[in-house]
Amino acid sequence: MLAAVRNLNRLEFVGETLRAALESVAVTAPEWLASWMPATWQEQYEARMDSYRLPSDENERMQLTWRIAADGYFLLNAAFAATAPGWLRQVPAICILRTVWLQQFQRTITDERQEVTWRGRDELPPSRARITSPYDPDSRSAVKRGSAWDGYKVHFSETCDPPESGRPHLITHVVTTDATVGDPLVVDEIHDRLEVKHLLPSEHLMDAGYISAELLLTAPSDRGVRVIGPVRPNTRRTVQAAGYGKTSFIIDWDTRQATCPNGATSRYWTEGLDNNQRPAIRIRFATETCAPCPARAQCTSSRRYGRQLTVRPQEQDAVLERVRAEQATEEWKAVYAIRSGVEGTIHQAVKATGARRTRYAGLRKTALAHVLAATALNLIRLDAWWTGQPLAPTRTSHLAKLDLAA
Incomplete structure (x- = not known):
């Protein structure tokens, strides 16, 4: 935005x-x-x-x-x-x-x-505190996936009932923040507001950017919401393919020590916070242990230090590994495919309401504009539902339709 x-x-x-x-x-x-x-x-x-x-x-x-x-x-x-x-x-x-x-x-x-x-x-002060324009002091600068912009973020929540239910997909909540606020930080607010409106779902499909180990653990127990979304791979693909990914290490939580695939044990175990201020444990192997190892090149790119691992606390680490295993299954992929509909919502918001750029200065006015835009989209969808207009099929390019086997 x-x-x-x-x-x-x-x-x-x-x-x-x-x-x-x-x-x-x-x-x-x-x-x-x-x-x-x-x-x-x-x-x-x-x-x-x-x-x-x-x-x-x-x-x-x-x-x-x-x-x-x-x-x-x-x-x-x-x-x-x-x-x-x-x-x-x-x-x-x-x-x-x-x-x-x-x-x-x-x-x-x-x-x-x-x-x-x-x-x-x-x-310079961090982006979350740095003014970017004298005409909009709430706007902030951010970078995501290589794209930089000054402004805001908008988060849409919508229903995603299957077509056979006969119910339309409607936006249930909108959250607007400045551009620097991380996606995981808005999830609790979204759940709070949905709960107040008696719209809290039993399953909530989310983009990977919203998913955290804490959320996967607390949402089911505290709110009764099963959060479904992919978690990021735990290591580089080349290291994983060589058999030296994090899952190949045995972690003894009682002795606070890790054992590598070749039998070496770690020396350092440091508990603290990661860059996002979330609990993390850094495990490091001694330099003299890793230096003579014949598999060093496949295990770490560091030339000065031994292998390092960063893991979550035991419960969080276990749930992350469980979700990583689940998201590789066809059953999980079929369930998560339902979330793709929200990309159409974002496209509709941009095309129908001009949501790519705010018309107003300030976070409060921009947030109000997003609520009004969501209301307009719901009216458009209800009109289509009442008049029997079906959802548009997913568009496929002519190039993708070519039969290369012919």
């Missing part, structure tokens, strides 16, 4: 943030701004920041950057001065300017001068 804003480079972004703040103050406190603003600012910040208006020379671009940064600090100092109206510092555009300058710049002030520099990549 793309935000209703332009995609800006870093220089355009800070320049447009300052311009937006000046525009806002020019409306809310015109006399105060006119009493001290340099005349050159009118020409410099009159038009929106566009790459084709900006200098192409790198030195000139850097000079412009530092001028914009200095002007932004000048405006902030004026707005937070004791002589400025107290309410001015509460103007949203001023608050956004202050936050963006804190996130993007570093300023060093000495007795003689002030020095302003860009924050380095490692010094």
Whole structure:
């Protein structure tokens, strides 16, 4: 879900943030701004920041950057001065300017001068906290499967009764988040809302991105919901094929030790959290144990250290291995194939309601728009059901229909 804003480079972004703040103050406190603003600012910040208006020379671009940064600090100092109206510092555009300058710049002030520099990549706040546009402070940047975007995520839940039931597929809940919120984090909210509406299903088919070991364990016991969805492979295919995948290691949970296929035992067992802040156990074999092993090349790509395994706590690890075995069966695949219908829902939402890009600024308005879009889709589907219009068949390309055996 793309935000209703332009995609800006870093220089355009800070320049447009300052311009937006000046525009806002020019409306809310015109006399105060006119009493001290340099005349050159009118020409410099009159038009929106566009790459084709900006200098192409790198030195000139850097000079412009530092001028914009200095002007932004000048405006902030004026707005937070004791002589400025107290309410001015509460103007949203001023608050956004202050936050963006804190996130993007570093300023060093000495007795003689002030020095302003860009924050380095490692010094920037995480994406979940970083503003991407002065016109939509709720929008966030994210990357998924190689695709990057600024904006939001929308999660649809719908019924998926078999065709012989005679019931239409209707959207039962919609969740909207900023783009950085991980899919597993919304599942509890979805189940909570469905339970309140007495629509909690006995089986819930989900994409792999939503599935976690904790969910597979807790959903059946806490809510009576069987979660069905694929879990990711536990190791690289080349290692698995060579017989050195994680399932080939024997884990003794009592002694907190693992044994490899060649009989070597691990030395280190460290409990902690993974990158997603979920419980994980890291098991490591000693370097001197793995170094002379003839199967080292098939087992690990590390040249300095021994083999490492990352596993979940015992109950979670067991349920993951069980689901991995189940999802390889034809019975499981037939059940999970029902979920493919939600891809059609996403396509319908994009085509019929323009859900690829929000029309509004802000998370609350965008979330409301998604609820209205889901309502519209339900009305379309109910109309088709009432008038006896069947579901469209899955489209197959002419190329796929060719009989190559002929």
